[in-house]
Amino acid sequence: MSLTVSPQLLQDAQRGDVDDAAFVDCIRTSLPYGWQVVTSLIDELRDSGGEFADNQTPPPDETARGQLLRMMASDAMRAALENHFGVRLAFQNCHRVAVFRPGAERAYRQFITARAQILNQKPELVDC
Secondary structure, eight states: OOOOOOHHHHHHHHHTOOOHHHHHHHHHHHOHHHHHHHHHHHHHHHHHOSSEEEOOSOOSSHHHHHHHHHHHHOHHHHHHHHHHHTOEEEEETTTEEEEEOTTOHHHHHHHTSHHHHHHTOOGGGTTO
């Protein structure tokens, strides 16, 4: 299961009303490793002044890897995080998450190309 959903949040969804902040909090508490990666990149982006910040450190274990993959594989979760933090997210391999400033369209487009994906490949990442 991707998320640990409270009974109240489930009832809200069944009625059709899901509060954005409640959904973001559900992501934060359900996927703490993924949350930590994204928030640390946002801090790095803020401190660096650059167009983007990216993570190139593999997760410490399979549980952490699974959390990150579940977070980044969900369009709904990624959109909620992007809206919450005011950034754009991108993903390569099993751990390379990038956070882009609004307006960093060129850097984002370069990151998501087939060329960038191929250049990011390493033999140790084949089964990540």
